[in-house]
Amino acid sequence: MLGWLPLALLLFDALAGRLSANPIQEVEQRLGRTALYFLLASLAVTPLTTLTGWRALPPRRRALGLYAFLYAGLHFATFVALDYGFDLPEILRLTGEKPFILVGFSAGFLLVPLAITSFDHFVRKMGKRWKRLHRFVYIIAPLVIVHYGWAKKGDLFALRGDILQPLLWGMLVLLLLVLRLPAVRKWVSHLRQKITSVKSV
Amino acid sequence: MERKLKHVAVPSSEITPKSLYLSRRDWLKAMGIVSAAALLAACLPQRGQTPLETEAGGGSGPAPSDELGDPANTFDEITHYNNYYEFSTDKQAVNPLSANFRAAPWAVEVGGLVHKPKTYSLEDLLRFEQVERVYRLRCVEAWSMVIPWTGFELNRLLAEVEPMTGARYVKFTALYDPEQFPGQRSPFYPWPYTEGLRLDEAMHRLTLIATGLYGEVLPNPNGAPLRLVVPWKYGFKSIKAIVRIELTEEQPATLWNTIAPHEYGFYSNVNPQVDHPRWSQRTERRIGELGRRETLMFNGYGEEVASLYAGMDLRVNY
Ligand code: HEM
Numbered sequence: 001m002l003g004w005l006p007l008a009l010l011l012f013d014a015l016a017g018r019l020s021a022n023p024i025q026e027v028e029q030r031l032g033r034t035a036l037y038f039l040l041a042s043l044a045v046t047p048l049t050t051l052t053g054w055r056a057l058p059p060r061r062r063a064l065g066l067y068a069f070l071y072a073g074l075h076f077a078t079f080v081a082l083d084y085g086f087d088l089p090e091i092l093r094l095t096g097e098k099p100f101i102l103v104g105f106s107a108g109f110l111l112v113p114l115a116i117t118s119f120d121h122f123v124r125k126m127g128k129r130w131k132r133l134h135r136f137v138y139i140i141a142p143l144v145i146v147h148y149g150w151a152k153k154g155d156l157f158a159l160r161g162d163i164l165q166p167l168l169w170g171m172l173v174l175l176l177l178v179l180r181l182p183a184v185r186k187w188v189s190h191l192r193q194k195i196t197s198v199k200s201v
Numbered sequence: 202m203e204r205k206l207k208h209v210a211v212p213s214s215e216i217t218p219k220s221l222y223l224s225r226r227d228w229l230k231a232m233g234i235v236s237a238a239a240l241l242a243a244c245l246p247q248r249g250q251t252p253l254e255t256e257a258g259g260g261s262g263p264a265p266s267d268e269l270g271d272p273a274n275t276f277d278e279i280t281h282y283n284n285y286y287e288f289s290t291d292k293q294a295v296n297p298l299s300a301n302f303r304a305a306p307w308a309v310e311v312g313g314l315v316h317k318p319k320t321y322s323l324e325d326l327l328r329f330e331q332v333e334r335v336y337r338l339r340c341v342e343a344w345s346m347v348i349p350w351t352g353f354e355l356n357r358l359l360a361e362v363e364p365m366t367g368a369r370y371v372k373f374t375a376l377y378d379p380e381q382f383p384g385q386r387s388p389f390y391p392w393p394y395t396e397g398l399r400l401d402e403a404m405h406r407l408t409l410i411a412t413g414l415y416g417e418v419l420p421n422p423n424g425a426p427l428r429l430v431v432p433w434k435y436g437f438k439s440i441k442a443i444v445r446i447e448l449t450e451e452q453p454a455t456l457w458n459t460i461a462p463h464e465y466g467f468y469s470n471v472n473p474q475v476d477h478p479r480w481s482q483r484t485e486r487r488i489g490e491l492g493r494r495e496t497l498m499f500n501g502y503g504e505e506v507a508s509l510y511a512g513m514d515l516r517v518n519y
Contacts (some may be wrong), residue, residue, distance in 0.1 A: 020281070020282055020292060020293050021274075021277075021278040021281060021282035021489070022282060022292075022344055022486065022488055022489045024486070024491070025344070025486075031427075081513065082491075084493070085492055085493070090481075090483075090484075094481055097476060098478060098479060098481075098483070099478065100478075100479060150479065151479065153290075153341075153342075153457075153461075153479075154389065154461060155460060155461045156459055156466075158390050158460075159389060160390070160460040160461065161389055161390065161460045162286070162290045162389075163389060164387065164389065
C-alpha cells in the first residue's frame with residue numbers, strides 16, 4: 001500500500017504544477033530515484049533481520065522488490081515515451097552511445113526475470129533455483145548506483161562534481177552487501193544473541 | 202558617449218517593460234498555446250532579423266522573441282530553473298537559496314595583461330551602453346530557453362582597459378564566499394568557478410556581460426549582479442557573479458574542464474555533431490515544450506561566429 005505513495009505524490013505535484021520548468025526530466029529522475037529506494041529497502045530486509053531479530057520484515061520483502069520494478073518500469077516508460085516520444089532509432093542509438101543508459105538498461109533488464117518469478121507459484125516450483133536467481137539483485141544494485149553516478153555532471157570515480165548522493169547511496173549498497181558475507185553475518189547474530197542474553201539475565 | 206552618464210545608460214524606450222511582456226505571456230497561457238512556437242512565429246514581425254537586432258523597442262513593442270521567431274521563456278521559468286551549483290545542484294532550490302544574496306556593493310577587478318588595469322564598481326560598469334538581446338541559452342544537459350537579457354558588450358570594457366599585445370585569453374573568476382554559497386562547502390569541486398574565452402571570442406559583438414533580465418536588475422538566481430552570456434556556447438561557459446576578469450597569455454583552467462576534461466572542453470561550442478558521453482547533443486528540449494528540437498550548430502549563431510573557428514577541427518577542439 002505504502003508503495004503507491006510516491007506515485008500519488010508525483011501525480012499530486014503534477015496537478016499542482018510543482019514539477020519545475022522541465023517536468024519531463026523531473027518525473028524521469030524522481031521515478032528513477034524512487035525505484036532505487038525500493039530496491040535498497042528490499043536489500044535491507046535481510047541485514048535488518050539479522051541485526052534486530054525482528055521477524056516482521058521478511059514477508060514484505062517481495063512487495064518491496066516489486067515496487068522497485070514498478071518504478072523502474074515507469075522510469076523507463078517516461079524515458080521512451082515522454083522524453084524521446086517513441087523515437088526508437090534514436091533510443092537505440094543513445095543506448096549504444098551512452099554507457100550510463102546501457103548500464104541502466106542492463107539493470108532494468110535483469111529485474112524482469114526477478115519480477116516474473118515473484119509469484120508464489122514460481123517460488124514453490126523453483127525451490128533452490130529461485131534463491132539463486134534472486135541473488136542477481138546483488139549485481140543489479142551496484143549497476144543502478146553506477147547508472148545514477150554517471151547520470152550526474154561530474155566524474156563518479158574521480159570523486160569530482162555532482163556525485164555526493166550516488167556516492168552515499170553506493171556506500172549503503174556496499175554496507176548491505178558486506179553484511180551478507182557469511183562471516184560478517186555470523187558475527188552480527190552472535191553479537192545480538194550475546195546482547196539479548198545479557199539483557200535477559 | 203554613454204560612459205559619461207551617471208546612472209544606468211538605458212534609454213527607457215529601448216527596453217520593453219516587463220508588464221507588457223507578462224501580459225502577452227499570460228494571454229498566451231490563457232489561450233493554451235504557449236508551446237505552439239510555429240503558430241507564434243507566424244504572427245511575430247521579427248523573423249529574419251539578426252541576433253543583434255532583437256532589441257525590443259518602444260512601449261507598444263511585441264513580446265520578445267529571438268531572431269528565429271521563437272518567444273522568450275517566462276520570467277518565472279528563467280528565474281526558477283537554474284544551474285547554479287554555488288547554491289545547489291537542485292535547479293529549483295537555487296531561487297529560494299539565493300534570496301538573500303548580497304549583490305551590492307560589488308566590484309570587478311579587471312587586470313592581467315592590460316595597460317590600464319582597474320577595479321570597477323557595478324555603477325561604473327552600468328555606464329557602458331546597455332543593450333537588450335534576446336538570446337537562446339542551450340544547456341549541456343540538453344534543455345534550452347530563450348532569454349531577454351540586458352547588458353553591455355564585453356568588448357567595450359576590454360577596449361577601455363587596453364589589452365597588451367601578448368594577451369590571448371580572458372579568464373573570468375566568480376565570487377568565492379562559502380557563507381553565501383553553501384554549495385562551495387562541497388569538496389568535490391575546485392571552487393571558485395572559473396571560465397575562459399579566447400580574446401577574439403571575448404571581443405565578439407554577441408558576447409555580453411548581462412546586468413539585467415526582462416528589463417529588470419539581474420535576479421540573484423541568474424548570477425546577480427553580473428554574468429557572462431556567450432550564446433553560441435553551452436550554458437556553463439556563461440559564468441555568474443563575476444569578481445575578476447584577467448587577460449592572460451595561456452589558456453586558463455576552467456571549472457568543468459578541470460573536473461571532467463573529456464566531457465567539457467575549453468571551447469564548448471554548441472555542436473550537435475560532437476557527442477557528449479551523457480546527454481545527446483543532437484536534440485534539446487525547449488523549456489515549455491513537450492517534444493524535442495534539433496540542436497543547431499553554434500546554437501543558431503553560426504553566421505556570426507563560425508569564422509572564429511575557421512580551419513579548426515571542432516571535434517578535437519570541442
Ligand atoms: C531500464 C532502462 C533504464 C533507462 C533507459 C534509464 C534511463 C535513465 C536516464 C535517461 C536518466 C537521466 C535522467 C535525466 O537526468 O534526465 C536516468 C537517471 C536515473 N535512473 Fe535510470 N534508466 C533505466 C533503468 C533504471 C533502473 C532499473 C533504476 C533503479 C532501480 C534507475 C534509476 C535511476 C536513477 C536513480 C537516476 C538518477 C536520477 C536523478 O538524477 O536524480 N534507472 N535513467
